[in-house]
Amino acid sequence: MRWIVTGATGLIGRHLVPAIAATGSRVTAWSRTAADVRPGDGPLVDFRNVDLALAAPPVDGEDDVGVVMLAAQISGSKDPADLPGLLEADALPHTALAASLGSRLKHVVYASSCTVYGYIDHGASREADPLRPLNAYAIEKAAAEFMLEGLARTQGFGLSVLRIAQVYGPGAPDAGALYGFLDAAVSGQPVVVNAGPGAFRDYIHVDDVVHAISLAIDARASCTVNIGTGPIRIADAARVALQVSGRSDDPQVLARSSGGNMALDWSLAHDRLGFEPTVSLETGLARELARVAQSM
C-alpha cells in the first residue's frame, strides 16, 4: 500500500519518510518547502511541493492509500485570532484530503499532541481523561481528531490518533528547554531551570516517534493512544544535559512558575501497538550534544 506523508520535511517527517521507504512501501511525500526535498531517499519516495492550506493535489493511480498526517502549524498562541489559520493548516485540509481519496483510503495515522490534555497536577494523562486544550494549537488538534473520527466512521477507513509528547532530536527547533540546557552546558554557562523543583514534562526522541508511527502503520489499529516516555522533572532533564556535557555541577532551579506540568501514560500504546520508548534522555541528549556544539 502506498503511504502519503504530509509535513514530510518537518521534524518527524524527515525521519519517517525514509523509514517507511525502507520497508519497501511507496511513499508520496508532501512538503511546503521544496528546498528541503531530498531525492536521495530512494526510488520509492516521490517528493511533491504541496501547501495543504492552498489545495491538495489529486492522488494519481488507483492503488490503496494510507496517509500519515504530520502537517500542522505549531504555535503557543492563545490568541483566538490565530485559530482560523491553524485550522486551515491541519484539520480542514486533512479532512478534505481524506474525503477526496474515497474508498482508496484504508488507514490514517494522525499526529496529535499531548497539549490536548492541558496542564496536570500530578501523574500522567491517560487517553480517557477529560481534555483541557492548552492553546489554539491544542484546540485545533482536538478539532482535527473529532473531524477525522467523524469521517472515519462514515467513510470506513481506519484511524490511529497518536497524542505525542514533546519531541526532540535531529531537526528539532533550538528554542526548546532541552536545547537551552545543552547550549548553556556546552558553553560553560549556568544551566537555569525556570520552573519549580517538582515541575515535570515528557520528552520523547524523534526515533521513538518514528517507531510508534511505524507500528501504527503496521497494525492499522483504530485507536487513540499516547506516545511519550512518562514524566521527568524538568530539573532532572537539566541535570542530564549537564552530565552528557561532562559537567558535575547542578542546575540552578529558580522555582519560578513557568507553565505547568505535562506527561503521558503510554501503557495503552504498549497494549495496542507494542510501543515502548527505547531512547533514554541521556542517550538522546548525548546524540544532540555534537550537533549543538557544532552550531556554536
Add this chain to the structure above:
Amino acid sequence: MLGAATAARLVAAGHTVHGFDRIEHAVAGVTTHRVDLLGISSAFRWPDDAEAVLHLAGTWQSPTSDPRGLTAHLRANVELVARSLAACAPSVRRFVYVSSMSVYGRDAVAPYCEDSPLRPDSFYGRTKWLGEQVCRMAQDLRPELEVVILRLAQVYGPGTPPRVVLYDFIAQALANQSIRAQCGPDLVRDHLYLTDAAEALALAIERVPPGTYNVGGGGHTMAELAAAIGSAFPITTTIFAGGSGVAKMVDSSAFAAATGFSPRTSLEHGVRVEVDRMAGERR
C-alpha cells in the same frame, strides 16, 4: 429567533443593541448589520462603543457525514467563536457564549452540574465544547474580559427549529390524535421555553458573575410531556415503546442563585402555545 427575542428583551431594558447576522432580521429598536463573520478580515472589530458581546451564531443542524458538512459545522460553531472573540476591542468587557447541555455527553449523570465531566459524544456537542475551550483560552490571554458560558437545555418555542422530540409528538397528535413514543414514559428530558431562554441570556449580559452556568426548564418525564400535549386535544392516546434511555437534564441552581432566575413558562403553557401555532399553520 432566540437572538431576536433576547435583543427585544435588552432593548426593552434600555440597552443599545446592534445585531449581526448573515440574514437580515428586523427587530424593533435594534440596529441590524448584515455580515458573514466567516468572511470578515482580521481587522474587523465590534462597534467602538460595544461593552458586551452575546455570541449566538452557529449551527444546530446535525452535520451531514460528508466532509463538507463536518467542515461547515466546525467553522460555524468553532471558528466563528474565535473570530467573534478576536473582534472584541478593549471596550468590550463581557463576552457571553451560548453553549449547550450536549457538551456533557451520554455518559454524564443527570441532572448535570457545571463541574460534571465533559465528554460530548455528538459532533454538535463536540463543536460546542470546542467553542467553550476557545472562550476559556481567550480569557487566559485577557483576564479582564468577563466570559460567561451558558449551557442551555433544549430551547423550544415560536420560530425555533422543530428538531426536538416535542415537535414530533405535537405533529403526531395533530395528525392522528395519538402519540407513539420510541422511549419509556419515565425518560427525563429538559426543555426551556424561548422567552425564558431569552431572559437568561439577557441576565448573562447584564449581571451574572463570570463563569459557566447551566440553564434549563426544570426537567420533565416523557409521560409529562405527552400529558401536556394531550391536554390540548379532546382525545389523545400515547403509546410508549419502552426501552432504556439516558436522562438528559441540567441542574440550573447555580444560575438561579446568581440571578434569581426561574423559568416563567410552564411546560403545559409552552406546549399549548406551540400546539395552537402548529394547528393554525395546518389550517
